[in-house]
Amino acid sequence: MTDIKDVLFLCTGNSARSVLGEVLVNELGKGRFRAYSAGSQPTGTPNPFAIDLLNGLGYDTSYVRSKSWDEFSGADAPVMDYVITVCSSAAGETCPYWPGAPVGAHWGIPDPAGAGETEAENREAFRVAYGRMRQRVEAFLALPLGRMNLAEQKVALAKIGAESEGAA
Template sequence: MIHGRLSYTAISTTLTDTTNSARSSMAEAILNRIGDRGFRAFSAGSDPAPEPMPEVIERLAVLGHDVGGLRSKSWEAFTHDGAPPMDFVIALCDGFEGRACPDFGGVAVTAEWPLPDPARFEAGAQRLLLINELYASLRRRLEAFANLPFASLDRQAVKVWLDELADVVRA
């Protein structure tokens, strides 16, 4: 941070949820694609699934996202010594079922964007509809996030913007 303003060469963002199988994996792929202007997105979960949800991977691939590197992983991968430092941590679910987010180095700006988990629905039309709605919602939020004028904002202003993006609903 320079003179109270945020200054980045590459903005590292971790997107978290419980299983790292749908919401956060989707957000990682979206931000890495739209954020080619200097973002590095990662995803993680408090209790990661064995692998990302196949319907999510399929949808992302159909939409032209690189899914080759997507895998479910624990957020502990980003909390140890030597882990990439995070500028932002965005939680995509409500409170991790009573678990608190870990410390990602103490300097990350944090936000919560509570979104429904497709894993709570059985495979089928209802789950696919939710995946499509989540994709659209995440894309809108992450586009707005990626286009924030970071050089002219301080940490508190970015936090306010991130919190406001939590309220973005279907257009």
């Protein structure tokens, strides 16, 4: 695999889980992958707990913003190689047509936004979601994608979502 592959993470609000996936793939898969995130009903701003966590871990979040998945369905949009839903509601929604017939998968992760009653509980929920997403991203990046056909890739990505700790 010599060319950079494009990955799109989808969630309803595009403020937490999809942002975590986008940043992790961009950082850990640098040079091999380029990741984006979007939502069916974007909140308009990334969740501050997600940004604080990622910044605290040393990741660049300067480019992160909450945006509609419509940005990635137009003729001038990058052609995705992989589209991964990370919340159950986005997985069940009718998605736009993705040019290039990307490999799709669902990696459900419980929503950390508003999961706790205190700031400490909310921060812990984001740490847990980050850990689950990182585990999945690392498994994805370890796949020998260049030696797999599209059907094998689809099975492998689905398996990552189904077998990872905290699958939802």
